[in-house]
Amino acid sequence: MTDPTPGAVLRGAVDLSSLRNRPQPPANGEAAAPGPAAPVAGLVMDVTDATFGEVLELSRRVPVVVDLWAEWCGPCKQLSPVLEKVVTELDGRVVLAKVDVDANPQLAQGFRAQSIPMVVALVAGQPVPLFTGAVPEAQVREVFAQLLQLAAQNGVTGTVDVGEPVAEPAEPALPPLHAEAFAAIEAGDYARAVSAYERALAENPRDEEARSGLGQVRLLQRVQHLDLQAARAAAAAAPRDVEAQFAVADLDLTGGHVEDAFIRLLDLFAALPDDERAPVRERLLELFGLVGDADPRVLAARRSLANLMF
Numbered sequence: 528m529t530d531p532t533p534g535a536v537l538r539g540a541v542d543l544s545s546l547r548n549r550p551q552p553p554a555n556g557e558a559a560a561p562g563p564a565a566p567v568a569g570l571v572m573d574v575t576d577a578t579f580g581e582v583l584e585l586s587r588r589v590p591v592v593v594d595l596w597a598e599w600c601g602p603c604k605q606l607s608p609v610l611e612k613v614v615t616e617l618d619g620r621v622v623l624a625k626v627d628v629d630a631n632p633q634l635a636q637g638f639r640a641q642s643i644p645m646v647v648a649l650v651a652g653q654p655v656p657l658f659t660g661a662v663p664e665a666q667v668r669e670v671f672a673q674l675l676q677l678a679a680q681n682g683v684t685g686t687v688d689v690g691e692p693v694a695e696p697a698e699p700a701l702p703p704l705h706a707e708a709f710a711a712i713e714a715g716d717y718a719r720a721v722s723a724y725e726r727a728l729a730e731n732p733r734d735e736e737a738r739s740g741l742g743q744v745r746l747l748q749r750v751q752h753l754d755l756q757a758a759r760a761a762a763a764a765a766p767r768d769v770e771a772q773f774a775v776a777d778l779d780l781t782g783g784h785v786e787d788a789f790i791r792l793l794d795l796f797a798a799l800p801d802d803e804r805a806p807v808r809e810r811l812l813e814l815f816g817l818v819g820d821a822d823p824r825v826l827a828a829r830r831s832l833a834n835l836m837f
Contacts, residue, residue, distance in 0.1 A: 570614050570615055570619065570621075570622055570623060570687065571611050571614060571615070571622075571623045571625065572622070572623070572624055572625065573624075573625050573626075573627070574593070574624040574625065574626050574631075574634075575626075575630070575631050575634075576631045576632075576633040576634055579624075579626075579634055582622075582624045582649065583649060583652050584652075585622060585687075586649035586650060586651060586652055586683070587651055587652060587683065588683065588685035588687075589619070589620065589621065589622055589678075589683065589685045589686060589687050590620070590621050590622070590648055590649070590650050590674055590675065590678040590683060591621070591622045591623075591624050591648065591649040592610065592614065592621055592622070592623050592624070592646060592647075592648050592657070592671070592674070593624045593626060593638070593646065593647045593648065593649060593654075594606070594607055594610050594623060594624070594625045594626065594644065594646055595626045595628050595634070595635065595638060595640045595643050595644065595645040595646070595647070596625065596626070596627060596628065596643055596644050597627060597628050597629050597643055597783070598627070598629070598819070599629075599743070599780075599817045599818045599819065600643050600644060600781065600783060601743055601744075601746055601747040601750075601781055602643075602644055602660060602661035602781055602782075603643055603644040603661075604743075605661040606644045606646075606660075606661040606662065607625070607644070609664045609667055610623055610646070610667065611623060612664070613664065613667050613668055613671055614671075617671065617675075618686070619686040619687040619688065620675060620686055621671060621674070621675070622687055624649075626638075628640055628643060628783070629819075629822065638654070640783065641783070641784070642659055642660075642782040642783040642784060643659070643782070643783035644659065644660065644661060645659045645783075646658050646659070648674050650674075650677060650678050650681050650683050651681050651682070651683050655674070655677065657670050657674070658670060660782075702727065704723045704724070704726050704727040704730070704737070705723070705724075705727060705736065705737065705740070707719070707720075707723040708720040708723035708724050708727070708737075708740055708744070711723060712744060712747075717744050717745075717747055717748035717751065718748065720740075720744045721741060721744050721745060721748065724737045724738075724740050724741035724744060725741065728741065738816075739816070739817075742813055742816055742817050743817060745813075746777055746780065746781065746817060747781075749773075749774070749777050750774075750777050750778055750781050753774055753777070753778060755778055758771070758774040758775050758778055759775055761774070762774065762775045762791075766795075766798065767795070767798055767799065769795065769799075769803070769806060769807065772791055772792065772795045773792075773810055775788075775791060776788040776789075776791045776792050776810070776814070779791065780814055780817065780818075785818055785822075785824050786824050786828075788814060789811070789814070789824065789825075789827075789828040789831075790828075792807055792810060792811050792814070793811070793828065793831050793832060793835065795807050796808065796811070796832065796835055797835050808832070808836075811828070811832060815828065815829065
């Protein structure tokens with residue numbers, strides 16, 4: 528954790544007025560008695576701008592880990608299952624609140640989410656920055672252990688009771704090639720995942736899930752071995768080097784800097800002669816598809832691209 532004091536970095540980023548009189552840690556330094564378990568629907572929950580107040584209240588009894596993610600973010604899809612696994616194994620001592628930053632811009636702004644995945648904890652209503660980016664499971668466990676110690680120091684030692692599990696309808700089985708792609712992604716074999724999605728599209732060119740998955744895996748494959756500082760230095764040294772600019776745009780997108788990625792490629796498109804622009808246009812269209820055609824950042828970038836083309 529970057530700071531052991533709740534709220535040291537993000538204090539004021541979220542309206543905590545409703546928790547102004549939150550419980551203080553005992554004077555003798557011992558953890559407060561946890562009291563009865565707080566009932567919740569589950570250890571992992573989706574949270575919105577409208578329901579976040581309930582999470583703040585819950586954090587007075589049990590630490591809440593907030594996972595800020597987006598559908599287009601490849602590292603988010605690597606990290607989220609790890610967070611869910613570790614939280615589940617903690618038997619109600621920690622709750623995971625998942626925030627889709629695209630659908631909940633107020634929370635994204637409140638937590639100052641400049642890049643994602645971003646993970647923050649709430650202890651007694653106060654934010655505690657944990658880490659950004661996809662980190663290994665061992666590091667997640669270490670950070671969560673520190674979080675529980677910090678929560679105990681602040682008198683937050685409760686647990687949650689999720690009650691009897693409710694049977695959910697079984698999800699339909701994935702098509703074989705999709706299942707092969709998912710298994711390859713989990714194994715870090717992006718080349719095999721690309722091959723599986725390409726074969727799925729060859730069988731059914733209208734398979735939008737395969738098309739979306741292919742774009743996401745290709746992005747992960749491209750950034751897998753990139754060094755951010757080296758890529759930025761190369762792009763700064765060669766403003767018209769298409770591959771150098773592509774590398775930084777990919778890194779920006781995976782890090783949540785969507786507008787920066789679009790602006791970089793639009794500037795590159797404008798600077799190149801007409802006969803060299805096609806690859807840049809194609810990469811922009813690919814990134815638009817990853818973020819989503821309805822996203823306002825995509826709509827704005829599409830307008831800018833159209834103005835440059837015509």
